[in-house]
Amino acid sequence: MSDVQPDQTALMLRDIQHTFQTPAGPLTVLRGVTLSLTRGEIVGLIAPSGAGKSTLLHIAGLLERAGSGEVILNGRDCTRLGDHARTLARRLEIGFVYQFHHLLPEFSALENAAMPQIIAGASKAAAAARARELLDRLGVGARAGHRPAEMSGGEQQRVAIARAFANRPSVLLADEPTGNLDMETADRVFDTMAAAARDEGLAALIVTHNASLAARMDRVLRLDRGVVVPG
Numbered sequence: 001m002s003d004v005q006p007d008q009t010a011l012m013l014r015d016i017q018h019t020f021q022t023p024a025g026p027l028t029v030l031r032g033v034t035l036s037l038t039r040g041e042i043v044g045l046i047a048p049s050g051a052g053k054s055t056l057l058h059i060a061g062l063l064e065r066a067g068s069g070e071v072i073l074n075g076r077d078c079t080r081l082g083d084h085a086r087t088l089a090r091r092l093e094i095g096f097v098y099q100f101h102h103l104l105p106e107f108s109a110l111e112n113a114a115m116p117q118i119i120a121g122a123s124k125a126a127a128a129a130r131a132r133e134l135l136d137r138l139g140v141g142a143r144a145g146h147r148p149a150e151m152s153g154g155e156q157q158r159v160a161i162a163r164a165f166a167n168r169p170s171v172l173l174a175d176e177p178t179g180n181l182d183m184e185t186a187d188r189v190f191d192t193m194a195a196a197a198r199d200e201g202l203a204a205l206i207v208t209h210n211a212s213l214a215a216r217m218d219r220v221l222r223l224d225r226g227v228v229v230p231g
Contacts, residue, residue, distance in 0.1 A: 009075075010170040010203035011060060012036040016069035018055055029055055030066070031226030037171065037203035042194055044214035045207045047223035053207050054175065056223065060205065061173045062090045074170055091120055095164030095202070097193070099176040101156045103148040103163075109135060109155075110144040113162040120167055127166075134162035137199070138192050154185040161193050165200055172197055172204040178213065186210065 016033040019026050029052030037043055047053035058064040059071060062078055070079045073093055078086060103112045113131035118124060135141045138158040140151075148156050157177065164172060177193065178186035190213050197204045206217065214220045221228050 009036050010039050012072040014070040016066045018067045033228050035228050039201050039203050042204045042217045044217040044220040051223045053223050057173050061094050062086045093169050095169040095172045097164045097174040097177040099179040101160035105148050108145050109159045116166040138162050154189050157189050172202045174206040
């Protein structure tokens with residue numbers, strides 16, 4: 001039985017270790033990562049290129065399996081879940097935002113934000129209502145009927161954030177979510193994302209190289225030589 005309190009801790013990683021096999025031999029990128037995220041908390045993760053931050057996010061988001069260690073999501077140990085159960089947990093409990101928005105170009109902002117809910121079994125009406133609520137909250141409600149090519153980079157990223165929030169996940173994992181934007185736009189997008197995350201009660205782990213953005217988060221961690229230390 002896990003000792004995690006699900007009403008407080010949304011995600012816990014315990015002693016995550018991971019090694020890749022390369023032509024030059026084994027390459028260990030994670031050497032015992034332990035961290036926890038509390039609901040409503042926004043945590044920054046600073047990591048140099050090649051430090052293993054993408055691997056860490058993929059393991060935390062149940063996209064990859066760690067070599068060893070535990071991934072506990074809302075009090076449930078997901079380490080040994082089968083592929084189907086992992087997919088369901090990932091779909092319903094984790095939201096992802098990447099540096100590039102990856103919106104579907106043939107669909108409108110509203111349709112992109114509604115898509116995860118429809119895939120999860122929501123009705124089109126309910127999905128559309130939730131999508132519109134999120135687009136309004138993120139300041140792009142007026143763009144609901146526009147396709148990605150008709151929106152600015154900052155607007156597209158806000159739609160991607162709405163899509164990540166669509167299924168009311170408890171955890172948000174973001175990999176350089178403002179890295180493709182100019183500084184002024186990055187600040188605005190981060191502010192709206194952070195406000196929405198707190199409103200939704202999400203636990204957010206945000207990878208960034210932007211020191212000014214990291215300084216505005218609740219706390220900052222650093223991935224250093226395979227372990228996570230206070231930033």
